[in-house]
Amino acid sequence: MDMKLEFVVLPVADVGRAKNFYAALGWREDADIGEGDGRVVQLTPPRSGCSIMLGRSLTTAAPGSTQGLYLVVDDVEAARAELAGRGVEVSEVFHDAEGGLPRANGGGRVPGLAPERASYFSFASFSDPDGNVWFLQEITTRLPGRLW
Structure with a gap:
């Protein structure tokens, strides 16, 4: 069975601010869906097979706890x-x-x-x-x- 790590959820307080930070690192934006607390953003580091997922409603973990x-x-x-x-x-x-x-x-x-x-x-x-x-x-x- 093939299993690949697709993305890691990062707990953030402000999705837009986090998106801007990672985009400034040169990470590719894969998705920016929804609004408000339902907004979800996916970004991928250059040449990586795994992405990060940013969204306030995706985890109960405290922002910055990863x-x-x-x-x-x-x-x-x-x-x-x-x-x-x-x-x-x-x-x-x-x-x-x-x-x-x-x-x-x-x-x-x-x-x-x-x-x-x-x-x-x-x-x-x-x-x-x-x-x-x-x-x-x-x-x-x-x-x-x-x-x-």
């Missing part, structure tokens, strides 16, 4: 620079002191790229206007069995 969304990039420094150039407040590049994924509390962050620029372990982070947290993750070589 953390740990990952955008995979070939070059985290270049991706960070592009986001900053688009006006996004984005962290400096970092890696985890223990060689793992970023911790929810922000602890263990070491400035700079992962040692030997190991694939999967260099990051930068940013938040949308509501506080939903995203990570840029540099992946240059995929683990066996993982598809692009």
Whole structure:
């Protein structure tokens, strides 16, 4: 059975403001349907098979409560620079002191790229206007069995 992740619902307070933020990142608008509390917007990052869905009536989660969304990039420094150039407040590049994924509390962050620029372990982070947290993750070589 084929299963593909189609979209992730992001809790936002203002759908229009969130739409403008993600559109400014260069994300493609796939849909903008309805009005008021029923308005739903779908946007897709460049070259991604998964989208985000924005809408106040889609979830009971508090706006800004989503953390740990990952955008995979070939070059985290270049991706960070592009986001900053688009006006996004984005962290400096970092890696985890223990060689793992970023911790929810922000602890263990070491400035700079992962040692030997190991694939999967260099990051930068940013938040949308509501506080939903995203990570840029540099992946240059995929683990066996993982598809692009």
